[in-house]
Every structure is written in structure tokens, then in C-alpha cells.
Amino acid sequence: MSLDLSWIIHWGLFNVVVLYGIGIFLPFAFYRNAHFQNLVAHGAAMAASIVGVVLGLAGLWAPEPVTFSVLSNLPLLTFQVRVDPLASFFVLIISLAGFAVSQFAMGYVREFENRRSIGALGGLYNAFLLSMTLVILADDGFFFLIVWEIMSLVSYFLVVTEHEKPETRYAGFFYLIMTHVGTAFIIVTYLVFYQQAGSFSFEAFRHPAAPLPEGFRTLAFAAALIGFGTKAGIVPLHVWLPYAHPAAPSHVSALMSGVMIKTAIYGLVRVYFDFLGGTFPWWWGFIVLAIGAVSALLGVMYALMEHDLKSLLAYHSVENIGIILMGIGAGMIFQSYGLSNLAALGLLAGLYHTINHAMFKGLLFLGAGSTLYATHTRNMEEYGGLIRKMPWTAFFFLVGAVSISALPPSNGFVSEWLTFQSLFLSFQIPDVLMKIMLPIGAAMLALTGVLALACFAKAFGISFLAMPRSAHAREAQEVPWAMRIGMAEMALFCVVLGLAPMGVVPMIDRVTAPLTGITIAEKIVSEGGFALVPAPDKGFASISTPVLGLLLIVLVPAALLTAVVIGGRLRKRFYKTWGCGINLKPRMEYTATGFTQPIKQVFDMIYRPTVKLETEMLEESRYFAKRMRFETHIEPVFQKYLYDPVVRVLSLLADRLRVVQAGSLHLYLTYIFLTLIILLLWVR
Amino acid sequence: MIESVVITFVQAVVILAVSPFIVGLIRKVKARLQCRQGPGWLQPYYDLVKLFRKDVVASTHTSWIFTASPYIIFASTLAAVLLVPIFLSTVPLNFAGDVITVVYLLALGTFFLILAGLDAGSAFGGMGSSREAIVASLTEPAMILSIFAVGLTAGSTNLSTIVHKTALLQGIVTDPPPHLMALAALFIVTLAETGRVPVDNPATHLELTMIHEAMILEYSGRYLALVEWASAMKLLLFLTLISNIFAPWGIATEPEPVWMIFGVAVWLVKVSGLAVLIGVIESMFAKLRLFRVTDFLGLAFILSLLAIIFFYILRG
Structure with missing residues (x-):
């Protein structure tokens, strides 16, 4: 069996590279046939993604890591890859998201036909996916940095696809600078390890000849946090993210926000739990937790004030990276106190949220891309009523919105619940300060969760419901089938991740087991696989999303039945909405700005809003306004x-x-x- | 298995049957304090039946969200109720969710209510939704934390475990200060989440003051009945949480029919007492301005957080 898996992994590695390679270069062979270029590029990407999924699953279940290397004649550089459970898990995320996004892209890039070279766009897209996959698989510091840099540059080129717009050029420039600042810090991290290891091979990093002195370990911790944190978009290094992610074509935004920032999470886990062996002082975990909590809260708060649908989603990436880091930070704190059961739980919660976020954020970006495709604007204030024009897109966006708002029984709920539990279980830590700090983190997580709900109620309600607010929205049409199928796949992944946690938890447990030295899957999955229990020995709490889902599925028809039993057959009349005696016009509807006004006022400490109101009165009477001009900004x-x-x-x-x-x-x-x-x- | 199904079903029926009574009780108390006779005890039931039988008028601007929301709100509230111990300390479905699940199930209803408010395109609905969003953002964290503060003594966030252990005084060491803070926080949350004075006024239809009523303004007929019934259940859920978490005595700890009937009686007395208290508060206080409400809710959040901090500080 093990031999077979090793063979599958080698086969997968080879084919992933070959298929993405085909996707990179072959489109250029079909010069002038944009349609064919599109098919070849995204078809190759889909094929490669399927191989990637197989590779990821095989790597997760392989009894031991598989390495493969190609020597180069440059000093210190070997093209070495290693397929271990951690890497396989992230390859799986990239490939699952990549599959659905490529499907979507087949329809979406038609938008760019006759404006851009589809071959170049498709080729870069494949290069982006390949470089991300190799970043995860790299087992050598130099090789890692090379593919990391390729990933950054390729994504930069994709961001500036629409370079005729000055704001896109600005976004690209900002991104380019920030990503290189980040890379510089990652280089520092690796140089610290190189000091003692004498080699750039990750194997040498793991087992250095002499243990790293305490000061160097701290330096590596800080440099990795800044370096990878820049890519992940932690506060205060997040500022580039809401510019760059929305500027890219929507399918690329989905990959950048859903997947690329996860390579940074991978890097952090790799450095802290693998290279540094999972031994660190408690305050490292505390810093990660604190940064996570602040990122989560500020991310969602800025998202609320954003009325550009794609920027809103980009800010939510900051929020969700924060939530992921809270789980990982809690895990690190537990690890430093030797509570490996709980360390594994925190890490598991963080990684669960990582795969969930990739799916629902990908889905939401694809939804935003569809509305952009149909309306040619990203401004939510110009949407409205899209649910009637684009019922499929609306439905899939709703699935994503429910998932990201962590409403049961969605996947976001499962991972946020696990994060809550790992924060609440802090009472097992001997230190009083940490006992108190973790529940405060939970408080911030709770606030984040509900604000996210408010934000997505706004995003969905203003964009898809009520009346169209502009000609763009009135003339919108449902998007092509390829795009709908892409969204449907993402939505399906979200639903499965939510309703089948008993399948996902053992999978992630295979990742956390080597890192924390303990396997907790059998303890977490209980009640014959139907419920999740974070701390079985304590009987602390449990959830069962399949049962909750079943309950809702039973109770909705029960409500319907109740209504029919008491009230008889439904008699329904339609009439226009009452508008206080005048005909209701779209201009009378609540706007996104109006919807979030109370939130802006309550948290004005954070937003520091500036409001400018100019009123021009009628000459005959000072009580009637002729013209009004309202301007409001929040302070960056x-x-x-x-x-x-x-x-x-x-x-x-x-x-x-x-x-x-x-x-x-x-x-x-x-x-x-x-x-x-x-x-x-x-x-x- | 059959026993579990029966108990769950009975619990659903009890909540469905009792919730309109509590709404009527609060109205009765308010009427008496205003020296009025008030409508009869059965009036809320008549109202529901009448609404169910009436024709539905829906706006031409609405989508399927508007139609589906009442059913989703009703179902999610009922699902949340089934996770809360009412007359039996360990509910059969307790493994399916803890207090966080209850809060998020209610949030599922809130989410669809907010969407329904926006769906008709009326400015009233939008206003109600917008206000509900800020009220919910401030109350739901406080709710999780206040119950967790109590859960700490029982070592669980599972509602059944909390209630069961507290009822039997199993390994429970009560620290009055954190418990009182958590109780105060949960009571404020109750007033806010169920749209009561001083946060919202269920009796008003004045656009300046309403929150919940504004969101459901476009609903009529059976849709309105479902939403009203769901909010009555939500009110009862919160009162049950307060009474059974902080004073679970009298609740059946074993699934014995006699004790369960006794449990229902004791529970009825407790929630009625709380309902009277709410009626008195509604008569004594005026509704707060919207931006004063947030201070009031911030208080609940801080109190619940302090409850947890105090718990650890007192324990060392």
C-alpha cells in the first residue's frame, strides 16, 4: 500500500508540473484564437488541479513523507520537494479552489477577449497556480524563495491586467513593494536558520548541527511573522491587500484572497511548528493570538464601511486570516504549556478555518466577479434587485455569505466553533494571565463574527435584493454556464466541509499529529461520527452539524405544515410596496452607506469619520433645500x-x-x- | 431513542404553546399598571390564528427571500429552543449544540430577518434592518460570554451540562460577583434581543423608534404569524435561559414523567415571574435614543467580560 501511495505521489508531482506547464506555454501556440487559448489554458489548469487533489490526498495518507529532488549545478541550490501531510493539505486546498476557479475562468475571461491576450492571461494564471503549489512543496530554502518570488511577480502581473486604470497601477505598485518587504524578512528568517544549519535544505533547518541560541530563535520568530504576515495581510501590514486583491481579474482575486494568502499561513506553521520544533515561550503564541484578534476585528470593521464589493471581500480576508491566526496562536500558547491535546485542537481549528476560508472566500469572489461581469461596476450602491436577474449567482453568493458569517450548519460555523472552544478551554492553563486573555480573544471573535454577519447582510441585501439602483443593475443578465458551474462547485465544497466535519477532522488531524506529536481525531469525533467534542475528558461541549442541518430541514416543512393546518390554503396577492402615498423609487431605498451608518457612529473612535454636508436653500424660503451634497470618509x-x-x-x-x-x-x-x-x- | 424523540417533541409543543401566553402576560401586566383591564388571556392565540387565516399581501418588489424567511426564522428559532433545557435538565439533543450554537442559530434567524427587511425596498425595512444589525452586533457577544462565565463553574459550554450540574450542585462552587454580573448582562441582552423597552418598543409603529417592527412591516397573514410566533419563542427562550441557568432548581434531572410535569410547573412559575418583571420595566422606563442604546448594550458586553475576569481572579 505504502509503495502504491509513493508511486501515486511521484506520478502526481510529475503530472502537476507537466499539466500546469502545458497550461503556461500551449495557449501561445493557438495564436489569434482566443477561444481556443481559453479552453487550453483553463482546461490544463483543471486537469492539473484534479491531479493536485489526488496528490494532496495521497500525501495526507502516506505513512511517511516522500521527497524528490533534482540537483542543480548552482551552489546551495537543489530543487527538492517534499510531500508531507502539512504540504499535502495545502496542495489540496490550492487544487480544490483551483479546480472550481478554473472552471469559472473559462466563462469569465470572455470579458477580456479582444481587450487582452487571453493566452498571456491564461498562461500567467497557470504559472500562478504552479508557483503556489511549488511554494508549498519546496523543501529547500533557496528553491522556496525562488518560487515564492515567482508567485509574487506572477500575481503582480495578474493584478495589473487592467493597467490602463491608474488605480490598478497604484495597487500593483503598492503590492510589489509590500511583497518585497515581506520577502526580505523571509530571507532573514532563512539566513538565521542557515547560520546553524550550514545548508538551505529544510531538513537541515529542522535538525541543525547545534541548537539555535535563544536570541536567534526569537529573531526567526519575529522575521517570519513580519515576512509571512505581510503576504497574509495581518494588521498593520494589510494595507496593500484591499487595493491589490480587487484590482485583479475576479477569478485571480478569488485565488489571491482564497489561496495565496494561505501560503503565508503555511509558512508560519512550517517555521514555528516544524523548523523550531514546536518549542517556544508562551508570549510567542500570545503575540500571534493578539495580532489575529486585532486583524479579525479591524478587518471586519473596515469591511463594513466598504461599498466596493470586491474591496469588502478583500477586507474580510484580513478578518479571516485573523481568525485563523487566533486558532494557531491559541495552539501555540497551549503548546508552550505542554498541553499538546489542546495545542492540536487550536492548530486544527486554524487549519480547518484555512480550508473553509479558501472555499467560501473563493465562492464570494466568484460571485462578485459574476456581478461585475453582468453590471460592469463594483460599486454596491449601483446594484440592487440582482436576485431576479441573476438567481443562480444570488443563490451561490448567499451560500457563501451564510458560510462566512459562520451560521449553522455551514462550514464557517464548524471552524469558528472549534476556535471558540480552543479559546474557552484556556482554564486548563496554569497561568492566570493567559486564562483571562484567551476568553478576551473569544470576546473579540464573537464581536467579529456578528459584525461579519451584519456586513454580509448588507452585501447580499443591498446588492441582490429590492429594486435595481442603476441602469447597470436593470440591464444585468445571468452569467454563462461555465461561471455558474464554477460557483456551484465552490458552494458544494462549502456545504460538504460544513456537514461532514467527521471526515475533515481526521484529515486535518493527520497534519497536526506530526507537528504536535499527538493525534486527537478519535477523541474529537464522537457519537458515532456525528458530533465534534473538543475535550472529551471534560465533557466540555459538542456540536453536530449533520443533526443541526437535519433539524432545520425537518423544521422548515413543519413550519409550512403548521401554517397550512391552521390557515388552510395560501391565498396571496401582490401589490407594490407602500411608499407613504407616493410611488416607491429606487432612490428611496436604504443604501449601503445608510445601512452601516449606526455602526459607523458607534465605533467612531476607530473610523474617525469626516462628514461634509453642503445645503443650498431656495431663495424664497430658508426651509426648503434646493441642492444637497453629502460627503463622508473614514480615516485611513x-x-x-x-x-x-x-x-x-x-x-x-x-x-x-x-x-x-x-x-x-x-x-x-x-x-x-x-x-x-x-x-x-x-x-x- | 423513542423516549428522546418524544421528549424533544413534547419540548417543542410546550414552547410553541406557552410562548404566546408570555407575550400576553407582559401585555396584561402593562395594561394593569396603566389601570386598564387589557385584552383577555387568550388574545395572543386568537391573534395568531386570525393572522394564519388571513390572505397574504406581498410586495411585487420582493423575491423568494421574503417568502422563505418566515419559515427559516421559525425553524431556526425552534431548533435553538430544542437545545435549551426547559423542564428536563439534559435535553436529548444536547450533543448537537452548545450555547454558541444557540446564539448562532438565533443569528441565522436574525440574518434572514435583516434580509427580509431589505427585500421590499421600503425605507422602513432598511432602517429596521440597519438598526437590528447594530443591536445584534453588540448583544450576541455579550450573550456568549455571560453564559460562558456561568459555564466556567460547571466546566462546560453545553447548556444541558451547565443546568444539570447546577441543579444537582455537582462540583459547583458559586462565586456571587461573577454570577451577578453575568446575570445582569444576560438580562440586558434579553431586553435587547427580544425588542423590549428600553432598547426597542414592541407596541410602537412610529418610524423614529421602531427596530423589530420596522423590519417586519411588509409582512402580513401567515408570514407575519410565523415571525410573531418565532419572536415570542425567542422571548421565552431567553427567559428560560435566565431562569434555568441561574436558578435551575425544580427542573427534572431524570426523565421521569412525574418530575417532568413538576418541572414544567416550576418553569412556568419562573418564566412568568420574569415576564412580570419585564412588564414592570416596560411600564417604568422610556425607550432610549438609538445611540444611547449602544452604551446600554456596551454595558452588557463589559459586564460579561468582567464576569469572566473576576471568576479567574477570585479563583486565583
């Missing part, structure tokens, strides 16, 4: 107080440095000559 706190000063100082420095950059070739030759002499002297 982080950009104003954190980024702008840094940028100012850097510009100032660059100005000063201009002296050496005089533009004279002779001067540059002198510099080169001087550098050479200094180097020669130094080497001697």
Missing part, C-alpha cells in the same frame, strides 16, 4: 500615521542620495572601479 489610520511618515523619510533620504546619482557615465565607472578595489583589498 494606518496609511496616515504609519505608512506616510515612513514613505516621507524614505523619499527624503532618496533625495539626499541623489547627489551620488549624477547621471554621468564617468562617475559610475569610477564607482565601479572603487568598489572593485575595495573588494579586492577586503578579500585579500
Whole structure:
């Protein structure tokens, strides 16, 4: 059996690379036939994703990790990949999301026909998926950094697909800078390990010749947090994310928000639990938890104020990364106190939320892409009534909204519940401070959860319900079948992840078991597989989403039956909505801005809103307004107080440095000559 | 198995039957305090039956969300009720969900209620939805935390375990300060979640003041009946939570018919007492301005958080 799995893994590795490779290069062969380019590129991506799913599943169940390497003739570099459970799990996430997104893209990229080279778009798309997969599989520091950089650059090119818009160029530029700052810190992390390991191979990182001194370990912790955190979008390093993710074509946004930021989660888990061996002081976990809690809360709060549907979703990525980090942070705290049962639970909660978020955020971005495709605008205030024009899209978006709002029995509910439980179980920690801090984290998670519900009630209600608010929305049409099927697949993944936690938990347990040294799946899954119990020895609590789902499925017809039994046959008349005596117009509807106004006012400490109201009165009477102009903004706190000063100082420095950059070739030759002499002297 | 199904079914029937009575009781108390006779005890039941029999008028602007929401709200509230111990300390379905599940099941109803409010396109509905969103955001965390503060003593977030252990005083060490704070927080949450004065006024149809009523303004006939019945069940659920978590005595700890009947009687007395208290509060206080409401709800959140912190500090 083990031999078979190892063979499947090798087969999978080979085919994933070959199929994505076909997807990268073959579209260019069908020059001038955009339709065929589309089919080839996304067909190859779908095939590769299926192989990726097989590879991921095989890797999860393989008894031991499988490595495969290609030597290179460069020093310190080997193209080594390693398929262990952690990597397999993330490959599975990438491939599942990649499959549905590629299906969707087949319809969506028609939007770009005659405007863009479909071959280039499709090729880059495949390169993006391949580079993400290789980032996860890489087993060598140098190789990792190379594919990480390819992933960043390819995603940059995809972000600036619509480069004729200045805001897209700005978003791309911002992203490019931030991702390189992040990469710099990741390089620092690896250099720290290299110090003791003497090699860039991950195997050497895991088992260095001499243990790392405490100071270096802390440095590695901090550098990894900043480096991977930039990609993940933790507060305050998140500012690029709401610009870059929405600017990309929607199917790419789905991958960036759903999957790419997960490579950073992978990196963090890999460094903390694998390279550092899962031994660390409690305050590391506390910092991760605190950053997670702040990211979650601020992410959802800024999302609420966003009326660009895709930016709103991008801010929710910040929120969900926060929730994932809360689970992982709680796991780290438990690990440092030696409570490995609970450490595994926290990590499991975080990883469960990781796969869930990939699916529902992917689904929501595909939904946002569909509305964009149909209306050509991202502004929610111009939507309205889309549920009648686009019933399928509306339904799938609703599934995503229910999932991300963590309403039972959805998948988001399962993972948020597990996170809640791991935070509440803090009473087993001996330290009083941590006992108190974790429930405070739970309080922030609870607030985050309900604000997310409010936000998605707004997003769905304003976009899809009531009357169309603009000509764009009135003329909207349902999107092509390829896109609907893509969304349906994502929705199906969400539902399965929600209703079958007894299948998912043992799968993730295979990931956490080697990292925490303990397997908890049999303890968590109880009642014949129907319920989840976070701490069996304590009888703490349990949920059963299949039973909850069944309960709702039984009770809805029961309600229907009650109504028929008491009231008889339904007699229903239709009439227009009462508008206080005048005909109701879309302009009288509640807007997204109006909907979130109370929230803005309650949390004005955080938003610091500025409101400008200009009223022009009629000349005859001062009581009747002729024209009114209303403007409101929320303060971009982080950009104003954190980024702008840094940028100012850097510009100032660059100005000063201009002296050496005089533009004279002779001067540059002198510099080169001087550098050479200094180097020669130094080497001697 | 059969016993479990029967008990669950009986619980559903009891809640369905008693919830209109509680609404009527509060109205009666308010009427008496205003020196009125008030409508008869059966009036809420007549109202429901009448609404069920009436024709439905739906807006042409609405979608299937508007039609489906009453059923979803009714079902999710009833599902939440089935997870809460009422007359038997360990409900058969307790393994299916804990207090977090109850809160999120109610949130499922709130979510669809907010959507239904927006669906007709009327500004009233939108206003109600918008206000409900902020009220829910502030109350639901407080609800989870306040019950967790009590759950800490029982070492569980499972409602049945909490109630069962507290009823039998099994390994329970009560610390009055955290419990009182949690009780206060949960009571504020109850007032807010069930749309009571001083947060919302169930008797008003004035657009400046209404929250819940604004969202359901477009509903009529059997849809309105289902939504009203669901909110009555929600009210009863909260009163049950308060009485059974903080004072579960008298509840049946074994599924013996005699004790369960006794449990129903004791429970009725307890929730009626709380309903009278709510009626008195509604008569004594004025509704708060919307942006004062948030301070009031913030208080509940802080109290519940303090309850947890105090619990650990007192235990060391």
C-alpha cells in the first residue's frame, strides 16, 4: 500500500508540473484564437488541479513523507520537494479552489477577449497556480524563495491586467513593494536558520548541527511573522491587500484572497511548528493570538464601511486570516504549556478555518466577479434587485455569505466553533494571565463574527435584493454556464466541509499529529461520527452539524405544515410596496452607506469619520433645500500615521542620495572601479 | 431513542404553546399598571390564528427571500429552543449544540430577518434592518460570554451540562460577583434581543423608534404569524435561559414523567415571574435614543467580560 501511495505521489508531482506547464506555454501556440487559448489554458489548469487533489490526498495518507529532488549545478541550490501531510493539505486546498476557479475562468475571461491576450492571461494564471503549489512543496530554502518570488511577480502581473486604470497601477505598485518587504524578512528568517544549519535544505533547518541560541530563535520568530504576515495581510501590514486583491481579474482575486494568502499561513506553521520544533515561550503564541484578534476585528470593521464589493471581500480576508491566526496562536500558547491535546485542537481549528476560508472566500469572489461581469461596476450602491436577474449567482453568493458569517450548519460555523472552544478551554492553563486573555480573544471573535454577519447582510441585501439602483443593475443578465458551474462547485465544497466535519477532522488531524506529536481525531469525533467534542475528558461541549442541518430541514416543512393546518390554503396577492402615498423609487431605498451608518457612529473612535454636508436653500424660503451634497470618509489610520511618515523619510533620504546619482557615465565607472578595489583589498 | 424523540417533541409543543401566553402576560401586566383591564388571556392565540387565516399581501418588489424567511426564522428559532433545557435538565439533543450554537442559530434567524427587511425596498425595512444589525452586533457577544462565565463553574459550554450540574450542585462552587454580573448582562441582552423597552418598543409603529417592527412591516397573514410566533419563542427562550441557568432548581434531572410535569410547573412559575418583571420595566422606563442604546448594550458586553475576569481572579 505504502509503495502504491509513493508511486501515486511521484506520478502526481510529475503530472502537476507537466499539466500546469502545458497550461503556461500551449495557449501561445493557438495564436489569434482566443477561444481556443481559453479552453487550453483553463482546461490544463483543471486537469492539473484534479491531479493536485489526488496528490494532496495521497500525501495526507502516506505513512511517511516522500521527497524528490533534482540537483542543480548552482551552489546551495537543489530543487527538492517534499510531500508531507502539512504540504499535502495545502496542495489540496490550492487544487480544490483551483479546480472550481478554473472552471469559472473559462466563462469569465470572455470579458477580456479582444481587450487582452487571453493566452498571456491564461498562461500567467497557470504559472500562478504552479508557483503556489511549488511554494508549498519546496523543501529547500533557496528553491522556496525562488518560487515564492515567482508567485509574487506572477500575481503582480495578474493584478495589473487592467493597467490602463491608474488605480490598478497604484495597487500593483503598492503590492510589489509590500511583497518585497515581506520577502526580505523571509530571507532573514532563512539566513538565521542557515547560520546553524550550514545548508538551505529544510531538513537541515529542522535538525541543525547545534541548537539555535535563544536570541536567534526569537529573531526567526519575529522575521517570519513580519515576512509571512505581510503576504497574509495581518494588521498593520494589510494595507496593500484591499487595493491589490480587487484590482485583479475576479477569478485571480478569488485565488489571491482564497489561496495565496494561505501560503503565508503555511509558512508560519512550517517555521514555528516544524523548523523550531514546536518549542517556544508562551508570549510567542500570545503575540500571534493578539495580532489575529486585532486583524479579525479591524478587518471586519473596515469591511463594513466598504461599498466596493470586491474591496469588502478583500477586507474580510484580513478578518479571516485573523481568525485563523487566533486558532494557531491559541495552539501555540497551549503548546508552550505542554498541553499538546489542546495545542492540536487550536492548530486544527486554524487549519480547518484555512480550508473553509479558501472555499467560501473563493465562492464570494466568484460571485462578485459574476456581478461585475453582468453590471460592469463594483460599486454596491449601483446594484440592487440582482436576485431576479441573476438567481443562480444570488443563490451561490448567499451560500457563501451564510458560510462566512459562520451560521449553522455551514462550514464557517464548524471552524469558528472549534476556535471558540480552543479559546474557552484556556482554564486548563496554569497561568492566570493567559486564562483571562484567551476568553478576551473569544470576546473579540464573537464581536467579529456578528459584525461579519451584519456586513454580509448588507452585501447580499443591498446588492441582490429590492429594486435595481442603476441602469447597470436593470440591464444585468445571468452569467454563462461555465461561471455558474464554477460557483456551484465552490458552494458544494462549502456545504460538504460544513456537514461532514467527521471526515475533515481526521484529515486535518493527520497534519497536526506530526507537528504536535499527538493525534486527537478519535477523541474529537464522537457519537458515532456525528458530533465534534473538543475535550472529551471534560465533557466540555459538542456540536453536530449533520443533526443541526437535519433539524432545520425537518423544521422548515413543519413550519409550512403548521401554517397550512391552521390557515388552510395560501391565498396571496401582490401589490407594490407602500411608499407613504407616493410611488416607491429606487432612490428611496436604504443604501449601503445608510445601512452601516449606526455602526459607523458607534465605533467612531476607530473610523474617525469626516462628514461634509453642503445645503443650498431656495431663495424664497430658508426651509426648503434646493441642492444637497453629502460627503463622508473614514480615516485611513494606518496609511496616515504609519505608512506616510515612513514613505516621507524614505523619499527624503532618496533625495539626499541623489547627489551620488549624477547621471554621468564617468562617475559610475569610477564607482565601479572603487568598489572593485575595495573588494579586492577586503578579500585579500 | 423513542423516549428522546418524544421528549424533544413534547419540548417543542410546550414552547410553541406557552410562548404566546408570555407575550400576553407582559401585555396584561402593562395594561394593569396603566389601570386598564387589557385584552383577555387568550388574545395572543386568537391573534395568531386570525393572522394564519388571513390572505397574504406581498410586495411585487420582493423575491423568494421574503417568502422563505418566515419559515427559516421559525425553524431556526425552534431548533435553538430544542437545545435549551426547559423542564428536563439534559435535553436529548444536547450533543448537537452548545450555547454558541444557540446564539448562532438565533443569528441565522436574525440574518434572514435583516434580509427580509431589505427585500421590499421600503425605507422602513432598511432602517429596521440597519438598526437590528447594530443591536445584534453588540448583544450576541455579550450573550456568549455571560453564559460562558456561568459555564466556567460547571466546566462546560453545553447548556444541558451547565443546568444539570447546577441543579444537582455537582462540583459547583458559586462565586456571587461573577454570577451577578453575568446575570445582569444576560438580562440586558434579553431586553435587547427580544425588542423590549428600553432598547426597542414592541407596541410602537412610529418610524423614529421602531427596530423589530420596522423590519417586519411588509409582512402580513401567515408570514407575519410565523415571525410573531418565532419572536415570542425567542422571548421565552431567553427567559428560560435566565431562569434555568441561574436558578435551575425544580427542573427534572431524570426523565421521569412525574418530575417532568413538576418541572414544567416550576418553569412556568419562573418564566412568568420574569415576564412580570419585564412588564414592570416596560411600564417604568422610556425607550432610549438609538445611540444611547449602544452604551446600554456596551454595558452588557463589559459586564460579561468582567464576569469572566473576576471568576479567574477570585479563583486565583
